[in-house]
Amino acid sequence: MKFSLVNGQRQEAEPKLSGLCPACGCQMTAKCGRVRVHHWAHKNQGQCDPWWEKESEWHRSWKDQFPSDWQEYIQHDNTGEKHIADVKTKAGWVIEFQHSVLNLDERRSRENFYQKLIWVVDGTKRKCDIEPFKNGMVYGQSPDPLSPNKCRTFFPKGNLLKNWSECSGHVFFDFGEEHPLWWVFPGSNETYAYIQSIPREKLIQSLQDRDVADLNSFDSLISDFEIFIKRCETDPELPRIQRLKEIQIATT
Structure with a gap:
C-alpha cells in the first residue's frame, strides 16, 4: 500500500x-x-483486502496522476463488505489499475461491488497480447467519418481484447506512454467490440474534479461514445463489414 x-x-x-x-x-x-x-x-x-495486489512502478505512476486523497479509497457496501479502490474520483468513478492477469470471477466481483468502474489495463504485461491488437487482427466496419477515432470491430481476436470485451466497466488498454490509450466500451462481446483511441492526458483530465455536464468530463465522453454506437446500430450505411486496415498503435 x-x-x-x-x-x-x-x-x-x-x-x-x-x-x-x-x-x-x-x-x-x-x-x-x-x-x-x-x-x-x-x-x-x-x-x-483479498483483492489488493503488489504494486509495480506502472501501477504507482498511474495512481500519482490523481490527488492523494482520491487514492486507496476504502469503499463499503450495505452488507459491511469493504475493499480498497486504487482511486475514487469526486464524480464517484472507481479506477482500478490492473497489471497482473485477473481471473473472470474476481473481475466480475469487483465490477458488481464498485458499479461505476474504470479499468486501466497494462497492455505490455504479456508480449503475446500486443501483436494481435497492434496488427489489427480483427474484422470490423470502417471507422465512422464523424468519429475517426472510433470503430466497431467484429469477432475480436487476441486474448487481451477477448478477455476484456464483456466487461460491465469501461476498459482502457495502456501500451506505453508513447501510444494512445484504447477504450473498450461496456456492452462489447465476443461478436463485436466498440473501441476508441484516446490520449492518456485527455482521460486523466476528464476524471478530474469537473461538473458532469462539462463537455470535457468523463460522463460527456461516454455520451459522445454512445452517440457513435447508436449510429452504428441504426445507420444503414455503417454496417458494411470489411477488413479493417491495420490498427496503428504507434503514432506516425
Whole structure:
C-alpha cells in the first residue's frame, strides 16, 4: 500500500516508520528497498483486502496522476463488505489499475461491488497480447467519418481484447506512454467490440474534479461514445463489414 496512518495521518512509506492500516487497523511496516517502489506492508502475513495486489512502478505512476486523497479509497457496501479502490474520483468513478492477469470471477466481483468502474489495463504485461491488437487482427466496419477515432470491430481476436470485451466497466488498454490509450466500451462481446483511441492526458483530465455536464468530463465522453454506437446500430450505411486496415498503435 502507498499510505498508512502514522500518528493518525495518512503518510507514504519512509525508512524505519511504522503505522496502522487505514482499512483494518493492523500494524504496518515501511518497506523502502532499492528494487520495489516504497510501500507499506502488513506486519503479519496476509492482507486485509483479498483483492489488493503488489504494486509495480506502472501501477504507482498511474495512481500519482490523481490527488492523494482520491487514492486507496476504502469503499463499503450495505452488507459491511469493504475493499480498497486504487482511486475514487469526486464524480464517484472507481479506477482500478490492473497489471497482473485477473481471473473472470474476481473481475466480475469487483465490477458488481464498485458499479461505476474504470479499468486501466497494462497492455505490455504479456508480449503475446500486443501483436494481435497492434496488427489489427480483427474484422470490423470502417471507422465512422464523424468519429475517426472510433470503430466497431467484429469477432475480436487476441486474448487481451477477448478477455476484456464483456466487461460491465469501461476498459482502457495502456501500451506505453508513447501510444494512445484504447477504450473498450461496456456492452462489447465476443461478436463485436466498440473501441476508441484516446490520449492518456485527455482521460486523466476528464476524471478530474469537473461538473458532469462539462463537455470535457468523463460522463460527456461516454455520451459522445454512445452517440457513435447508436449510429452504428441504426445507420444503414455503417454496417458494411470489411477488413479493417491495420490498427496503428504507434503514432506516425
